[in-house]
Amino acid sequence: MLHHSRASRVVGCPEMNRMVSLVWPAMLFVLAMASRAEAPPPLTAGPSAAEQEFIARHWRRPIPPQGPPPARFSPIERSLQPEACGACHPVQFSDWQGSIHAHSMGPGIAGQLVDLVKTDPLSARSCATCHAPIAEQRPELLEGGRWVANPDFDPALQARGVVCASCHVREHQRFGPPRRDGSTASRAPRASLPHNGLTRTTAFLRSEFCASCHQFAPDGPTLAGKPLENTYEEWRGSPAARRGLQCQSCHMPDRRHVWRGIHDADMVRSGLDIVLRAAQPRYRQGDIARATLTIATPRVGHAFPTYVTPAVLVRLELIDSDGRAVPDSLEERLIGRQVPLDLSREIADTRIPPGGRFRLDYARRLPASGLRLRVTVTVLPDEFYTRFFEAMLSAGAGGGDDQIRLALEATRRSAYTLYEKELALS
Numbered sequence: 001m002l003h004h005s006r007a008s009r010v011v012g013c014p015e016m017n018r019m020v021s022l023v024w025p026a027m028l029f030v031l032a033m034a035s036r037a038e039a040p041p042p043l044t045a046g047p048s049a050a051e052q053e054f055i056a057r058h059w060r061r062p063i064p065p066q067g068p069p070p071a072r073f074s075p076i077e078r079s080l081q082p083e084a085c086g087a088c089h090p091v092q093f094s095d096w097q098g099s100i101h102a103h104s105m106g107p108g109i110a111g112q113l114v115d116l117v118k119t120d121p122l123s124a125r126s127c128a129t130c131h132a133p134i135a136e137q138r139p140e141l142l143e144g145g146r147w148v149a150n151p152d153f154d155p156a157l158q159a160r161g162v163v164c165a166s167c168h169v170r171e172h173q174r175f176g177p178p179r180r181d182g183s184t185a186s187r188a189p190r191a192s193l194p195h196n197g198l199t200r201t202t203a204f205l206r207s208e209f210c211a212s213c214h215q216f217a218p219d220g221p222t223l224a225g226k227p228l229e230n231t232y233e234e235w236r237g238s239p240a241a242r243r244g245l246q247c248q249s250c251h252m253p254d255r256r257h258v259w260r261g262i263h264d265a266d267m268v269r270s271g272l273d274i275v276l277r278a279a280q281p282r283y284r285q286g287d288i289a290r291a292t293l294t295i296a297t298p299r300v301g302h303a304f305p306t307y308v309t310p311a312v313l314v315r316l317e318l319i320d321s322d323g324r325a326v327p328d329s330l331e332e333r334l335i336g337r338q339v340p341l342d343l344s345r346e347i348a349d350t351r352i353p354p355g356g357r358f359r360l361d362y363a364r365r366l367p368a369s370g371l372r373l374r375v376t377v378t379v380l381p382d383e384f385y386t387r388f389f390e391a392m393l394s395a396g397a398g399g400g401d402d403q404i405r406l407a408l409e410a411t412r413r414s415a416y417t418l419y420e421k422e423l424a425l426s
């Protein structure tokens with residue numbers, strides 16, 4: 001979350017929150033399940049009491065230090081470095097390396113932290129909750145209400161962001177999903193397996209597993225009555241959730257660790273149906289030409305886009321046979337949750353809600369013949385950050401200046417054309 005630091009500057013990102021605690025749904029269902037055996041409820045229903053309890057414990061903040069590793073662990077089993085896991089789990093490692101989770105301590109955040117740790121250490125510490133969450137990634141630990149130096153701090157690990165151990169390791173024990181056949185029991189005595197085997201739980205298959213970093217608590221920052229980050233709640237009310245699709249179904253297909261989202265054009269295209277239709281096949285000069293653009297999001301599990309940071313720009317205009325734009329023919333719309341840099345209010349929320357659609361009816365008298373309607377949909381995944389980093393640099397980003405410059409360039413590079421079509425009208 002961007003929030004107001006004591007210097008009354010805005011820092012962070014709109015997704016930050018100090019503590020996330022979710023209000024669990026479907027308690028009645030849970031009570032009904034409790035009398036049955038251990039079988040978890042279907043994915044179309046909320047998580048079981050056991051799954052909720054696991055998730056609450058697994059994602060308690062701050063995540064406690066791992067402590068001493070079991071004596072029989074070899075150096076590679078002791079290591080929390082992603083490369084160590086990658087030695088035995090190469091597929092997940094190579095996926096993760098290309099993912100946004102592996103880059104969550106990039107220059108955009110690191111550049112802010114340079115000065116923030118001095119001017120506002122409390123805010124600086126809170127960023128790690130989601131961007132580098134395990135204790136070994138923190139220079140300090142909270143002990144008895146006081147911050148003390150962390151003897152196990154590993155700066156190299158801190159730079160790696162949301163590492164494997166964030167999701168899979170607590171107190172040097174491994175946790176993971178059931179096998180693909182659904183089984184959870186160990187096939188050999190655990191002490192005979194690398195890293196003493198693992199505890200398998202269906203909690204890994206649930207959206208609630210992702211919510212602690214992708215949803216604000218009900219008492220967190222809101223704008224226009226909606227949490228600033230609301231992905232999990234949007235999902236909960238979505239057609240996708242009713243069909244039993246979880247965050248993992250779409251963002252970790254076949255258990256791949258890729259987490260593609262708004263920054264990936266193919267991922268975004270895979271979620272949308274974009275249709276452009278003229279009301280009739282041909283028009284003559286002087287006619288009013290009519291066309292309709294619709295964007296539906298049947299394979300997106302939340303609002304499109306879910307965050308306040310991206311913007312999607314829709315443009316329709318007439319062009320002549322030389323590709324020149326016809327004056328006064330442009331219609332432009334912005335799809336997004338628009339906020340000013342200080343997050344003081346919501347300017348507009350034109351996102352496409354789950355199950356909803358965007359529709360634009362275009363009508364123009366044709367001043368000539370041989371005209372076409374050109375439609376483009378452009379995605380600016382980091383539109384908010386472009387403005388934010390520009391403002392930071394013009395105010396002086398201090399010690400983080402170079403990194404913020406890099407981050408700003410990256411926000412500009414991330415824009416892409418999602419859809420482009422020319423429709424002959426006459």
Ligand code: HEC
Pocket residue numbers: 001011012013014015016017018103104105106107108109112113123124126127128129130131212213214215307309385407
């Ligand atoms: C509740 C979890 C959470 C907390 C806490 C949090 N962030 Fe983020 N942050 C996210 C998520 C999720 C995204 C990706 C969505 C987006 O780009 O808006 C993100 C994106 C960002 C980005 C843009 C991507 C990049 O790497 O350049 C920056 C910069 C950032 N955060 C900085 C911060 C800072 C600084 C803090 C602390 C003041 C902070 N965040 C706290 C969850 C969090």
Ligand code: HEC
Pocket residue numbers: 076077079080081084085086087088089164165168169174175176177178179186187193194195197198
């Ligand atoms: C020396 C090799 C080795 C290293 C290093 C290692 N693992 Fe494993 N891991 C294994 C083996 C072997 C299994 C299969 C155990 C079983 O079937 O019970 C396994 C199983 C797993 C599973 C469950 C896989 C499945 O198929 O369901 C997860 C998750 C996991 N490891 C995570 C990690 C993480 C995270 C790290 C790094 C912190 C790590 N492992 C380091 C060898 C290793």
Ligand code: HEC
Pocket residue numbers: 100101103104105106129130131133162166167209210211212213214247248251252259260261262263264381
């Ligand atoms: C420990 C906190 C944490 C957890 C748990 C977590 N994420 Fe993230 N996620 C982040 C942060 C931080 C970012 C943004 C990183 C950045 O841009 O700097 C992010 C980014 C993403 C993105 C990329 C969005 C884009 O802009 O393209 C997707 C998709 C995503 N997460 C999905 C998931 C899913 C699915 C799960 C559950 C399996 C999950 N995340 C669990 C912290 C987390």
Ligand code: HEC
Pocket residue numbers: 082085086089092093094096097101162163164165166167168176177179180204205209248249252254255257
């Ligand atoms: C943001 C959380 C997150 C991070 C980071 C993460 N994983 Fe996972 N991992 C999961 C989830 C969730 C699943 C289960 C996905 C599913 O079943 O759809 C999983 C599944 C696995 C499995 C079982 C795969 C299978 O085919 O059965 C292995 C092995 C594994 N992870 C290893 C790793 C390694 C190694 C890393 C780091 C390189 C890593 N994970 C990083 C959340 C994470």
Ligand code: HEC
Pocket residue numbers: 207210211214231232235240241245246247248249250251260261262263267268270271272298299300301302303304305306307308310
């Ligand atoms: C039915 C498939 C589906 C489900 C379920 C789903 N997503 Fe997505 N998600 C997408 C698609 C497609 C995109 C790309 C379009 C977009 O950005 O909305 C996306 C984008 C994102 C992004 C990029 C940022 C943004 O502003 O859009 C994040 C973060 C994300 N999803 C997190 C999650 C989390 C967390 C959950 C579970 C609570 C989840 N998703 C459930 C399909 C899904």
